[in-house]
């Protein structure tokens with residue numbers, strides 16, 4: 001097939017039909033009229049038949065066009081320059097951040113336009129529209145972050161890159177995080193870190209659950225990413241990381257002394273340490289005599305063994321720090337919120353305790369250590385974590401930027417505008433979740449058909465969080481050891497929702513160690 005045929009496929013079809021036509025006519029010996037005469041005679045008939053059909057086609061095409069083009073959803077751009085940002089932020093600081101959306105949903109529907117953080121924005125609180133946005137690739141939408149964050153992440157960060165390279169890194173990391181080998185390693189480490197840290201908890205002393213969870217999760221994360229054990233270098237990394245993230249939401253000014261500058265310097269120091277680790281690993285790999293190298297134990301091992309040659313040491317070391325951003329805070333917050341909701345819901349706590357005590361006793365009778373799949377098979381514990389993710393909305397929503405005009409469900413998202421897929425409004429929508437503000441882990445037993453678009457704490461599409469299993473596993477291990485070893489009383493504290501979700505006071509609890517003689521409170525007494 002030549003280029004011409006590719007460029008104009010209709011020309012070859014036309015030729016094909018003209019050949020049949022000629023052939024038919026010339027083979028007929030009974031044709032009473034010449035071709036021009038016949039054409040003249042048939043023309044009005046053709047017109048009669050064709051005109052209504054053509055009109056119908058034109059109407060259908062217009063309808064299709066009108067549907068496809070869609071319209072920019074109604075809404076308000078608010079004040080000049082700041083748009084509606086101040087109202088958004090003031091709602092975000094309140095206990096009900098979704099109230100900003102609720103007011104506009106009433107007036108304009110689930111999808112509306114606004115002007116947030118310096119950009120015209122389409123806000124979607126519609127599960128289907130949000131799913132469409134998340135599932136679209138970089139030909140339609142790219143991630144959108146504040147300028148300070150872009151500076152800190154660098155251009156090769158997995159959180160920013162698009163296309164084949166993003167898919168490659170995401171695939172490699174995702175497969176590694178799903179591997180039972182990593183889950184076993186994390187389970188063993190987390191168990192030993194949790195036991196070690198809980199052994200220092202004294203009866204009656206206030207323990208800040210958020211700080212404890214943060215410390216544990218950071219150790220697990222750093223070991224899983226770069227293979228570091230707790231020690232001097234881990235401590236160095238922890239301090240530098242705190243300095244680094246302090247600049248994530250700062251003014252985008254890079255002059256010496258500014259917040260952003262200090263954060264960039266901290267990142268440089270961390271990257272140097274990671275590069276040293278990469279070099280050591282590469283040297284060790286070269287000495288490995290089977291040519292394949294050892295079984296990967298951390299993400300660096302996975303990425304340096306990638307045969308594509310696309311993953312340079314600079315890219316890997318930068319990404320090791322960037323990978324900590326979505327993981328470092330979210331898992332501790334998940335753990336802390338679960339403890340808070342359980343403290344407020346004695347019935348749920350009781351059932352969780354029962355399920356975990358039963359597993360602990362069974363395993364100790366068998367003289368076996370708990371494995372990762374033991375934790376993941378605790379169905380009520382998983383429902384508690386699911387419900388915490390729904391109600392807590394650790395990541396309330398995701399920003400994308402349209403790189404072309406995109407139409408979805410009749411709404412037009414113009415090129416250059418941002419789209420804010422706001423999960424929180426979907427997770428708290430009373431038409432999807434009965435009594436949405438109530439912590440009710442039992443709802444997940446009945447919700448057999450929870451469509452993925454109504455429950456998206458880990459996002460969706462090509463950027464679906466690759467750490468979702470690990471987050472659940474770490475939370476399950478922490479909760480297991482907490483409820484099987486301690487009872488506690490939580491002090492009054494408050495959930496803060498902005499700029500990140502957390503407990504204002506770190507959730508202080510006063511624990512009492514369970515003794516051998518400890519007896520669970522009878523279920524009936526808890527219910528009453």
Ligand code: HEM
Nearest residue numbers: 159170326327330331334394395457458459463465467471
């Ligand atoms: C409760 C815990 C967590 C929550 C709620 C959470 C949530 C999310 C969400 C909503 C996204 C999608 C971002 C987007 O579409 O732009 C995401 C992406 C991501 N998460 Fe998580 N995450 C959690 C834990 C983790 C953990 C433990 C890791 C492991 C290191 C991790 C690594 C990542 C990475 C690397 C991405 C970016 C993926 C990409 O852009 O290709 N997350 N996370």
